[in-house]
Amino acid sequence: GEFVCNKPMGRGVYTWPDGNSYEGEVYSGIRHGSGTYKCTKNYLSYKGQWYQGERHGKGTVYYNEDKTSWYKGEWMKNNREGWGVRCYPSGNIYSGEWKNNMRHGEGTMKWLKQGQEYVGTWQDGVQHGRGTHVWILRRVDGSQYFQSNHYKGDFVQGQRHGQGTFHYASGAVYEGEWRNNKKHGQGKFTFTDGRVFEGEFVDDQMMTPSLRAPTPLGAFPLSDSDSVLGPDMALNIECLLEKVPERKRDTERKQVEFVVLRQDIQLRSIYSFYSRLGCVCSPDNTFLLSRLQLWRLLKDCNIHHHGITLTQIDHVIRDDASSAEIHSPFTPILLWKLLRCLVITAYHIYNKDMMSQKNLLASCLSKMMTDDILPNAKNVKGFLFRQPDLAVVAMKYVKRCWEVYQAYCRVSTASKDDLTMTCRHLLWMFKDLQLLDHKLTTVKLMDIITAESCDPSNRSSCLDLQITFLEFFEVLLGCAEVKCQQTSEVLEEGRRPLSGCDSEARRDVPEGEASEEMMQTINSPSLSSEDFTAQDVESGDIKTNINETPSSAEHREERSEGNDVQTSVMETKDHKVELRTQAVHQFFNHIFFPAFDHHQLVTRNTEEKLRQDALRHNTLA
Structure with a gap:
């Protein structure tokens, strides 16, 4: 390697008599900088940053020949410290913070064979602090349980200890105190049928057998043994049975x-x-x-x-x-x-x-x-779940839209503790945010709002009806189609197949330029629901039989045409999914959320100005 003033300096290769080697940067004969160390005896290897002969910075270690045991992350003076991912020989994986070679801080551990996962705080290699532990129950369709056992709460030295909530796969829930992995102290246990026990627990046992019904008026339901239904289907209809003679x-x-x-x-x-x-x-x-x-x-x-x-x-x-x-x-x-x-x-x-x-x-x-x-x-x-590909994209905006919905909810006249939104409030919101234009008119907006009502023609009858968040969110998705339709049509025109010299000319356009040109105009709505589906592509009407042996050039030509049709169908479907996706992104990111944020800012500034004016007026008075 390189030498400076008779010292190994710069890049070089060290080889020891036992076969171990180092290749990388060196300073004054010491590993310093970036380099790779390999140990032939136990197949250990490290590739990453070094500082004065020690692993320090970012690097990756493989601990065995098969490279199934490894660590990739941050190091400090030969110790795992900082953030990193450790894969153990068993296949278990930890990703998170480390200190002095031990799991310490925030991190996630997955025990693959045991089917368990922990997300939360660690201390000295064990769960300690707040976290969530999930026992993954791999279920088959139609089985009894619809969720896995999971605990969220306090841990001490790897055990459930303190305050926490355990959700059972059956639907039962325990909320309260824990000690050494057992329910211990004050807690509330909700059974699968809705019955509730509140009181003291000692070593996982209820101490005072007092059950109460989940409804204020009813007595607790029959026990599971008295019911013909399973525990996950146990009925709690005491509020209705109260209306029936005893x-x-x-x-x-x-x-x-x-x-x-x-x-x-x-x-x-x-x-x-x-x-x-x-x-x-x-x-x-x-x-x-x-x-x-x-x-x-x-x-x-x-x-x-x-x-x-x-x-x-x-x-x-x-x-x-x-x-x-x-x-x-x-x-x-x-x-x-x-x-x-x-x-x-x-x-x-x-x-x-x-x-x-x-x-x-x-x-x-x-x-x-x-x-x-x-x-x-x-x-x-509806506009949300009818198209599966669009639904997955739209669901990413649910949380932020829920915040907007809550901001426009008002106290219900029927219940003073209830905040809801009416269709009238929704119309006012669109007016406040200045979302109405020549494409999205008031009439068009009302058509979207009343699309699933029992009498869509009678628009005025629904103005004071309360709407849920689903109805609010689906109106937004319907508006995304309307406001973004023009760009969609431009894109659709650009996607039509070219022929002759136009097609040849199109091939000469570099792919990057074509993509950039396409992205500049994407602002598209969801198209008609009469798209080709995956079932269409897989059906016998389109797909050719691979077992048939063509006996002539005509058969080969027919097969080629069939493949072209299948490819065209898939391209059309992918294109329409792209249009729908871009319409949703465009509407929420560039129209709706900016309009809401601007209106909130203006409202806050106006309220602050009015407050300052009132204070000034009171001072002068």
């Missing part, structure tokens, strides 16, 4: 359970279908229905056409939920909560029509299942 309550409950049992497969399938809407994937194949997806199910089944709004349904199924939770799109809905929602909603819709029936609650549920749920479920409507 001698008939057990019979009413049993008959409702029989209706649910007859539709068990369909109900689980519906739950599974809607819980996946807008979701990309789940590591344990578990999907938990959210209130946002529940709203979509109810709208798909036209429940809102029966004289009850989605916000009213939120109220009748609220239990003891806080006012902040009853309209939140993020609230998880377990299977038993969905069933409870359907039973209560069916009663409110059909109780007058079914009054003469022997079993009122069961008759109402059976009628709603037959007339509304089963014929319409899974036929997804």
Whole structure:
């Protein structure tokens, strides 16, 4: 290597008698800078930064020949310190902060074989502080559980200790104190059927057997052994049974359970279908229905056409939920909560029509299942979930749009502790944000708002109706199509196949220039829903049979044409997905959010000016 003043300096290669070697930068004969060290005896190797002969800075170590055990990250004086990723021979992976070769600080550990994951604080190599531990339960479709066991709370020396919440796969929840991995101290245990125990726990055991029902009026439900349903489907309908003579309550409950049992497969399938809407994937194949997806199910089944709004349904199924939770799109809905929602909603819709029936609650549920749920479920409507590719993109904007929705909610006249939005408030918002123009007119906006109402022509009748966040968000997506349509048409024109010399000329345009030109004009809406789907591409009408042997040039030409058709279909589908995606990005990032932020800034400045003027006036007075 290089020498300066008779000293190894610069770049060079060291080779030791035992076969170990170093190649890289050297200062005064010491490894300093960037370089690679290899140990032939135990197959250890390090590539990265050095400081005065020690691993220091960023670098990667492989600890075995197969390179299945490694660390990539920051070093300090030969120790793992800072941020880095460690893959162990077992396949387990830790990514996060390190100190003195130990997991220390914020980090994530995945135990692959055990199916566990911890995200949170570490100290001296073990969980210590706040964190979340998940026991991943790999489930198959149609199985009993829709979530995995997970604990969120305090850890001390690797054990659950302090305050924490444990969510069980069955749907049960414990919130309270822990000691040495056991429920110990004051806590609240919510059973899968909604029953609640609040009191003292000692070594995982309830000390005072006092249960209360989740509703203020009802007694706690029958035990799971008395029910014909499984624990994940145990019904809590005490609020309805209170309306039934006491001698008939057990019979009413049993008959409702029989209706649910007859539709068990369909109900689980519906739950599974809607819980996946807008979701990309789940590591344990578990999907938990959210209130946002529940709203979509109810709208798909036209429940809102029966004289009850989605916000009213939120109220009748609220239990003891806080006012902040009853309209939140993020609230998880377990299977038993969905069933409870359907039973209560069916009663409110059909109780007058079914009054003469022997079993009122069961008759109402059976009628709603037959007339509304089963014929319409899974036929997804609306602007959000109807197009799966667009839904995944749109869901990224839900959290920010929820903040906007809350900013425009007002106190409800029906309930003083309830903040909701009406269609009138929504119109005022579009006016305040100056979003209306020659493309998005007031009439067009009202058409979007009333698209799924039972009487779209009667626009004025819906002005004072309360709307949920789903309805608010889908109006925004509908407006994205309208406001971005012009650019979409320009793009569509540019995408039409060229022929003859035009096609040849197009080939001469460098790919980078073509892409840049395309990106300058992308501002597109969602096109017609009559797109080719993946099923179209895979169908026999388009795909040629690879087992057929062409017997002539004509057959070869037909196959070539078939492949061209398949390629064209895929390109068309990909292009339309791109247009929809760009429309959503353009509307939210360049139109809606900037308009909202500007209006908020102007409002704050105006309020501050008025406050200063009032203070000045009071001072002069």
